[in-house]
Amino acid sequence: MNFLNTNLRYIMAASLIGVGMSACDVSGLEESNLESEEIYKATSSANLIYFETFEDSDPLSFAHHQYSEDYSFGRSQDPVFEGAYSGRFELRDDDEMASSGTRSEVLFPDQDHNERWYSFSLYLPSDGFKKDSNNDIINQWHQGSGSGSPTTTLRVEDDRFFLKSGPTKEERKDYDIAAVQKDTWNEFVIHIIHSGDSDGLVELWMNGEKMLNINGGNLNKDYDLPRWKIGIYKDDWNYDETTDTDLRVMYFDNVRMGDENASFEEMSTLGGVSSSSDLEEEPVLENDVDDSTTSTEGVGLTLINTSSDEPIGQFGTGALITAKNHRLSIVPEFGADQPSSVRFELSGTDNRTLVDDEFPFALNGDDGNGNFWYGDGLYPGDYKLVITPYDDEVAREPLTYTFTIEEGEDNIITEEGVYVTGETTSPVIEEEESTSPVIEEEESTLSPYETEFPINYLTLINTSYDEPVDNFNSGALIIAKDHRLSIVPEFGTNRPTSVQFELSGADNRIAVDDEFPFALNGDDGNGDFWYGDGLYPGNYELVITPYNNGVAQESITYTFTIEAGEENYITEEGGYVAGETTSSVEEEESTTSESLGSPINYLTLMNTSPDGTIGNFYSGDHIVAEDHRLSIVPNFGSEQPAEVKFELSGEDNRSSIDDEYPFALNGDDGNGDFWYGDGLYPGDYELIVTPYYEVNGEKVPGTSTTFTFTISEGSENYIK
Numbered sequence: 001m002n003f004l005n006t007n008l009r010y011i012m013a014a015s016l017i018g019v020g021m022s023a024c025d026v027s028g029l030e031e032s033n034l035e036s037e038e039i040y041k042a043t044s045s046a047n048l049i050y051f052e053t054f055e056d057s058d059p060l061s062f063a064h065h066q067y068s069e070d071y072s073f074g075r076s077q078d079p080v081f082e083g084a085y086s087g088r089f090e091l092r093d094d095d096e097m098a099s100s101g102t103r104s105e106v107l108f109p110d111q112d113h114n115e116r117w118y119s120f121s122l123y124l125p126s127d128g129f130k131k132d133s134n135n136d137i138i139n140q141w142h143q144g145s146g147s148g149s150p151t152t153t154l155r156v157e158d159d160r161f162f163l164k165s166g167p168t169k170e171e172r173k174d175y176d177i178a179a180v181q182k183d184t185w186n187e188f189v190i191h192i193i194h195s196g197d198s199d200g201l202v203e204l205w206m207n208g209e210k211m212l213n214i215n216g217g218n219l220n221k222d223y224d225l226p227r228w229k230i231g232i233y234k235d236d237w238n239y240d241e242t243t244d245t246d247l248r249v250m251y252f253d254n255v256r257m258g259d260e261n262a263s264f265e266e267m268s269t270l271g272g273v274s275s276s277s278d279l280e281e282e283p284v285l286e287n288d289v290d291d292s293t294t295s296t297e298g299v300g301l302t303l304i305n306t307s308s309d310e311p312i313g314q315f316g317t318g319a320l321i322t323a324k325n326h327r328l329s330i331v332p333e334f335g336a337d338q339p340s341s342v343r344f345e346l347s348g349t350d351n352r353t354l355v356d357d358e359f360p361f362a363l364n365g366d367d368g369n370g371n372f373w374y375g376d377g378l379y380p381g382d383y384k385l386v387i388t389p390y391d392d393e394v395a396r397e398p399l400t401y402t403f404t405i406e407e408g409e410d411n412i413i414t415e416e417g418v419y420v421t422g423e424t425t426s427p428v429i430e431e432e433e434s435t436s437p438v439i440e441e442e443e444s445t446l447s448p449y450e451t452e453f454p455i456n457y458l459t460l461i462n463t464s465y466d467e468p469v470d471n472f473n474s475g476a477l478i479i480a481k482d483h484r485l486s487i488v489p490e491f492g493t494n495r496p497t498s499v500q501f502e503l504s505g506a507d508n509r510i511a512v513d514d515e516f517p518f519a520l521n522g523d524d525g526n527g528d529f530w531y532g533d534g535l536y537p538g539n540y541e542l543v544i545t546p547y548n549n550g551v552a553q554e555s556i557t558y559t560f561t562i563e564a565g566e567e568n569y570i571t572e573e574g575g576y577v578a579g580e581t582t583s584s585v586e587e588e589e590s591t592t593s594e595s596l597g598s599p600i601n602y603l604t605l606m607n608t609s610p611d612g613t614i615g616n617f618y619s620g621d622h623i624v625a626e627d628h629r630l631s632i633v634p635n636f637g638s639e640q641p642a643e644v645k646f647e648l649s650g651e652d653n654r655s656s657i658d659d660e661y662p663f664a665l666n667g668d669d670g671n672g673d674f675w676y677g678d679g680l681y682p683g684d685y686e687l688i689v690t691p692y693y694e695v696n697g698e699k700v701p702g703t704s705t706t707f708t709f710t711i712s713e714g715s716e717n718y719i720k
Contacts, residue, residue: 081253105231117258119267128249141226167217196221319417322408339389347382431556453546477572479565483534496546505536624714628679641691651683
């Protein structure tokens with residue numbers, strides 16, 4: 001999700017999710033290897049599926065590792081192409097075989113489309129990669145067990161790069177590329193349409209120069225789509241055989257896989273990534289400025305380091321910026337008055353115009369998940385930036401900034417400049433012309449307890465583990481072992497479009513969150529919650545104001561106290577302010593089991609291929625799914641039952657019981673591997689979730705909760 005803080009700097013993070021896999025043979029891989037945007041590293045384009053920079057401590061965690069020795073693969077600080085680390089592969093002729101061969105390789109997850117882009121930077125050291133008359137495979141596209149040798153491979157022989165490709169062994173041909181350049185980095189970009197027919201295509205660039213363009217079949221039609229492997233495979237060393245050399249060492253950096261919409265520019269570090277091309281194709285918004293304007297507070301700009309996706313600082317017009325490189329972007333701070341789109345017009349040292357129509361509105365674009373792109377970059381020089389916010393197609397008054405960038409060793413703002421104040425279009429129309437959905441005071445009969453968006457309770461989140469501590473309400477006493485906490489209001493089935501949090505007492509701050517699940521300190525929408533400035537011991541008042549399409553609803557006020565302790569728990573839950581729940585059990589039908597657990601407010605939709613969270617959803621929600629490999633996990637907070645019964649009806653009918661946490665509709669292994677069972681196909685569903693609790697040695701049912709939802713087919717998984 002996206003998060004803005006009206007008093008403080010943005011809190012931004014990129015979720016780097018990897019699914020670790022143990023070593024095993026290719027033939028034994030689970031379907032959890034299917035490629036997914038859930039597990040790629042931080043990327044600079046929405047069209048990149050994977051981008052491995054080796055900067056994380058567990059690189060290539062999403063891939064299947066095929067090597068036998070401790071030294072076979074690791075990170076290295078010298079040499080590096082970019083950043084602080086590269087990936088180092090080593091193979092010796094006496095290594096134990098792995099996956100039936102002498103290799104040090106990693107195997108990427110399954111591909112779900114026959115067109116893909118691949119790129120990487122490669123370094124071959126002269127002392128670790130001596131000339132050998134027997135070839136080394138350094139890239140291969142293999143169609144799996146039983147398919148024989150790979151249909152397309154990138155190889156080195158006699159210090160020359162060459163490509164071997166063809167649908168069958170008999171049809172395979174060698175295509176010479178270039179002489180090997182050692183002790184330096186070489187970049188390869190490869191575009192393949194995997195096909196056994198005439199529409200097949202292989203394009204290869206080396207160091208920005210196109211070297212190969214091969215049309216025709218490159219796939220065995222009797223087998224599945226291939227999977228990409230990088231590293232070293234030397235079959236001439238199998239079964240203790242030897243060749244001219246006994247050691248192969250190579251380094252990889254900036255390893256990318258792009259989808260069918262990717263381009264050479266997005267895959268090449270040498271060519272840079274252009275994020276403005278798509279944005280500029282959007283229709284130019286008419287400069288139709290409304291006459292009714294009101295002054296706004298000064299709008300500052302946040303300078304973003306796109307390499308780490310973190311804010312450097314805020315600045316205004318006349319600022320002086322020192323930058324160590326060009327990988328920068330700019331985000332305007334509009335506070336709570338967010339526009340629907342923003343037009344950027346940059347001139348001076350560089351000239352470009354683009355429109356961003358999704359928060360947080362970045363000069364060079366972003367993916368909406370905290371990953372900012374630098375596009376053509378911002379190099380040293382003098383700039384003028386005109387920012388025009390739009391409300392739908394109506395332009396506000398443009399805001400003009402000037403700033404200077406100088407080269408330096410670090411990214412800092414040496415002179416902040418002055419924040420710009422502009423005349424902006426008011427969202428409120430004159431009363432005599434008003435068609436605004438704002439409710440007049442005399443028409444309002446809503447009390448804080450009858451608000452359109454009642455809050456059932458607040459959930460305290462431990463952000464270190466991204467798990468709920470417990471639910472609480474006004475007057476609660478919380479014991480906390482540290483400050484890494486956040487708070488999420490539980491709205492039940494009726495959700496607002498955004499939520500404003502006003503915290504006062506031991507700390508004072510205001511924040512607005514415009515995407516579910518609406519967290520005090522923000523989150524990435526994938527279950528990763530941030531603690532921001534934290535919640536330290538003291539007395540607090542929290543005013544929560546739901547907004548419906550920009551219109552404020554009744555606020556609800558909570559008070560709570562935090563005390564230091566050895567663990568996180570809630571000793572006094574407080575009094576509930578609003579009590580609507582999604583429970584399907586009528587009070588008059590309630591028995592002793594009513595007190596066993598609370599009704600479930602939402603469910604978590606899981607992608608089982610690979611295993612990752614798609615998002616939380618409520619009864620009545622609409623789910624778009626790219627395939628049937630899904631599961632559902634209920635959120636019980638701290639009141640975990642002994643087992644859970646699922647009763648699914650509608651498009652499919654089945655019942656199941658899971659007796660181990662985290663209680664998944666289709667089961668799991670308890671270690672993060674979720675199963676999809678019979679799957680969830682497009683259609684309408686009803687799901688009854690019943691928890692069971694241990695009482696005097698017997699399992700007693702708690703409160704059942706009924707959810708309805710619809711699944712429709714789409715190109716990706718998300719909750720509408």
